[in-house]
Amino acid sequence: MSANASGEREVPSHKPIAGGAGPSQGPGQKYEVVIGLEVHVQLATRSKIFSWSSAAFGGEPNTNTDPVCLGLPGTLPVLNRAAVESAIRLGLAAGCTIRPRCRFARKHFFYADLPKGFQISQFDEPICDGGAIQFRLHGEAHAVRLTRIHLEEDTGKNIHAPAGVSFVDYNRAGVPLCEIVSEPDLRSAEEAAEYVRAVRALVRYLGIGDGNMEEGSLRCDANVSLRLHGAAAYGTKAEIKNMNSFKNVREAIEHEIKRQAAILDRGERVAQETRLWDPARGVTQSMRSKESAHDYRYFPEPDLPPLVVTEAELAAFRAALPELPTERFARYTGPVGLSPQDAGVLVADREIAVYFDAVVAAGAPAKRAANWVINEVLGRVDDPRRLGDADLPVPPAALAELVKLVEDGTLSGKLGKDVFGKMWGERRGAAEIVAVEGLAQVSDGGALEEICRRVVDASPDVVARVQGNPKLIGFFVGAVMKETGGKGNPKAINEILRRLLGQPTP
């Protein structure tokens, strides 16, 4: 990222993804790609959705369990208030309708990580209906409709050991999940990846989860099908699983599109099946499936009466929603006047945006503040959410102070960056550093004039050549800078030298 003369960050133009499914190349030319996504969001509650053991990630195997999540005989589920609140807030943020009365249901399946032989989920009366996820791609706004969002419990984990056995760890069994089901509105692998990114941002904005694909707190399954452009009916879809990063989402779907196109081109049918993405080999593999299609034998969960959400509760949640990514983006690109690229970076995580807003509120001009946050601050934290830390080395007010010193000419831009480095490393204020180390930019016209004259007088041979080669003024600028220990105000120096050398101001 380079900075141009006015200090604004230049963003390299967005390169098209090689082999991407745009209409002008590849399968997309002949076929329309139809993608629907199911995203599972692990909610960061303290305890599990139906029981009281810890929902924390990791931990020694089988140390975060209780009789309920282990499915021991005689145990019963009791619903975690925080999980419900998170689901409601997510639904409101996505513009869903929150059902005043929703139900839990049992979904039956025999598998080692499912202790009760059924998963408590929601079937025909989920907590949220409808809604949409918005994101921007190539400068365009997209809105992907949602079918529903519902609550359910997570399963344990199976670990495959050699020698014909597998091991089961139930720490994760019972952790709350929100399942977000989209309509098949996505039309490319790229869009799909952006959608997942947008879900993650929303989840983190609301503070309901980590949205970490690598750790599994955000999981994504895709339903991909192709049809001829203009066809009314959907093609046969394949379900793709095991995509555990945004990159994997894009690559897996791209691969699947090509695979299906090749099948259709040959005049064959795409099989309705589940396929696992293999990132090492870059292909999807068909999973061995049961003889009969899965009959989950859903019925209403008898151990949990229907869940009621009142209008008053909804109003309170709505009023307490933070400013969401799309609203913020509109404000930043509108009244605040930032570029879409800058706005996009600031909006990506709520902590960044909140930090930026605070810097501006403390008096720093918006565009400058955006620069500093994006170029200097973000680079110094491993996780952007650290910008929300109470013990951040450079809190917003401190950054604002620095920005103002550069604005008013006390500090040169370059020195400003050095000062920031010191502020971050040593937790000192800008004004203090400038004063103690005498870094104040020398702008005093009289002092500078005196130095300029000395420097000009010292090199008459260069003075002679300057007429023919105006760029040589840089030689004098450098010399003056050296004399001032780097603290000279470049603008003032330039003006004075030009006057002294009889050069016109550019």
Added chain:
Amino acid sequence: MGVDRTQHYNVDRRNSPIGLENRDMNRDFRMARIGPEEVRELAMLARLQLSEDEVARMAGDLAAILDYVDALRDLDTTDVEPMTHAVPFDCPLRVDEVKPSLSMEEALSNAPRREGSFFEVPRIVPVAGAPVAGASEDEP
């Protein structure tokens, strides 16, 4: 065996509260409505290994019971709300706090087969249709 089954169910069956009119005790009403194939399919669905003998008997038993419960068809239930719960209140919510729970040893105390801190099962081959991310989250 000498026990007169009608001893307790005498007199007029027409108004019997238990719907005996649906059931002619003298006729073998075990229709082939649910055959051995379907029984085996159900047994697989329910993960119940049945002997061939059990399959045959099960078909008969299920057919008899299904025949009996068919009486419900006569009941008009249009516009009747299903009664899933016998309680009139809605779902209570629990405060989100962690409470002391089972130690790893307690959790594994009844495990028929364990390996260290894990429950042990035969090697699993991931299968399509596993709920949630169960299958896709399996660590290889």
Added chain:
Amino acid sequence: MIDVRGVSAVTLADGVRAGKWRAREVTEAYLDRIARHDGGLGCYLLVDADGARRRADAVDATQKAGRDAGPLAGVPLGIKDIFCTRGLETTCASKILRGFIPPYESTVTERLGAAGAVALGKLNMDEFAMGSSTENSAFQPTRNPWSTGHVPGGSSGGSAAAVAASLCAGATGTDTGGSIRQPASLCGVVGVKPTYGRVSRYGVIAFASSLDHPGPFGRTVEDTAALLEVMAGPDPLDATSIPQPVGAYRKATRAGREGLAGVRLGVPAEYFQAGLDAEVEAAVRAAIDELARAGAKIVPVSLPHTKYAIATYYLICTAEASSNLARYDGVRFGHRTAQARSLDELYSKTRGEGFGAEPKRRIMLGAYVLRAGYYEAYYGKALRARRKIADDFSAAFAGCDAIVTPTSPVPAFRAGERVADPLQMYLADVYTVAPDLAGIPALSQPCGLTKGGLPIGLQTIGPALGEEICFRVAGAYESRTDWHTRLPPEATS
């Protein structure tokens, strides 16, 4: 050794608290009776003599220190083996749970222990509470103390028989289709099915979640009232537990002794039709006459959907049971098949080996009725029929305060008589299932003996949270009769 035969729980508790007896003596008396008589009856699956003695000693220590050990101080109880007891094997009378030692305690047994009661051991039952004769226990049958060739009823047959034979002063049971009331009736003791949710199901191994009702057995109505007052109450571990505070059941029982002036008792025609044994009918009608003499007004009522109750029950309970029993798979507890090459084989063989015929039947039927495509015709239909059955009671209670009926259409039947025909067995529940479906309270108390010496039971049904009226009516009847004082012959080992 104290003679505890026929002694009521309330008498024992009062005695221990007054210092008349030590809890340890009382416990020893029951342990002695068990040793001498249970061999011939088979009530207990597990006798925890050491644990019982320890608990009794603790009660004595508390009393000695001048503190009150609780309303059930020193009362020895039998616990149906469906209640999870920490550190003590809990099997639900099934091979699939042989060796299961719960690492936690059911709310009911926790509360009973905290009230000073002494658990003597775990009582026999039909496997997973499925049955009406206790012949479906995987381990042993239980015999009716009144006639050992007859069944004690089920599924809480061990509980009813143990109380009848004075092998415990009271017992816990569960009632899903009649499993407390029917054995109480067949064994001549008092059994109470409370309002659904009145007693916590946490730690009660689930058969049919929306129909399971834990409740007490006792020699007298006041005994069951005393037990229920301790067992009942809201529980944060059970989302279906009723939040309202527990009623004054002992007080209601005693109020009944003053008479039933102003009480209207409904008698439903549908419970007195074909299929009702003549002696049972005669005894129940005599009981109703007695209640009238106590001041109650007898009014005819109709419960027109009674004839659909069994079908409705068997569709709902099997669907829920097939779901609740899915967790028995050999992975975390219980029986596990010796050899399995795959996960599916592990499950199928474990469950095939571990479950008895009746659980298998109900699991299969439940899986069938929940299948996509069949749901609306069977399970969905049953849920609507259930509403109509519940509405029958609501309508009836507009015109009466409680409903009285026979508990069981027949007295105890012979062992082996119905086991071969599942449907025959199911029909034994005809008078008990409807209150389970509606979730309303019902109580059974002894009201006669057949010429053959087999007990007959009177059932009182109340509206939701109407336990008090049931106890009042039952208390009134008991105060005017002496059936509750009759004792079965002593069994020999």
